[in-house]
Amino acid sequence: MGVWLVLAGLNGAMAIGFAAWGSHGVEGEAARWVGLGSQFQLLHAVALLALARFCAKRRRLFRPAAGLMVVGVALFSGSLYLKALGISLPIPMVTPLGGISLMASWLLLALAGWLACDHARV
Template sequence: MMLAAVSGLLSVAFGAFGAHGVSDPKAQEWLKTGAGYQAIHALATLACALFIAQGARGARFAPALFLGGTVLFSGSLYLMALGAPRWLGAVTPLGGLGFMAGWLVLAWSARTLRQDD
């Protein structure tokens, strides 16, 4: 949960930097996209705690996929916005795959939730 909170904090910081700290439109776009995806997946990581508390034990694997996806997806966009070589954009889809895998794990684990009658 601490990593999810830090990830949420960083998403706000990078989003604000994109809105107010850079003038290059492409860099602004990369920062906005990275921050948006990071914010969504920080919240999803927090939501995993609810799934786990409700009995969806498989959900414990989703946070690592969400946070790893954030490092690859958002991190590569942030680095390019800060001047890293554009070939780093080849890493971005790997982060997207991490996000999708996390959602798949979460969906699969939801089928084990306890049902109250």
């Protein structure tokens, strides 16, 4: 559980820092990219916090969901922050790959919930 709590805390702190930078340090379209990146990062920091609790129970799908979430935030939000700095990435489609990783993490979480349900009562 510790590593996921550390990552949740770091993502939360980074999101707040980037939100402040987006509000005061950049303008125009760059501010929009930073704002979007920090919103996604903060939302997923909270989700990682919840997943940390589930990972402690050693459920088999929660750890991969948390891992995909960390990768997704790094790719999605990270690429937006770099774009706001004017840094072009040598690899195309990094932002969409991050979004796909985030969607996959949520789908794994949904699957874990489905498998945990008592389907006999449904």
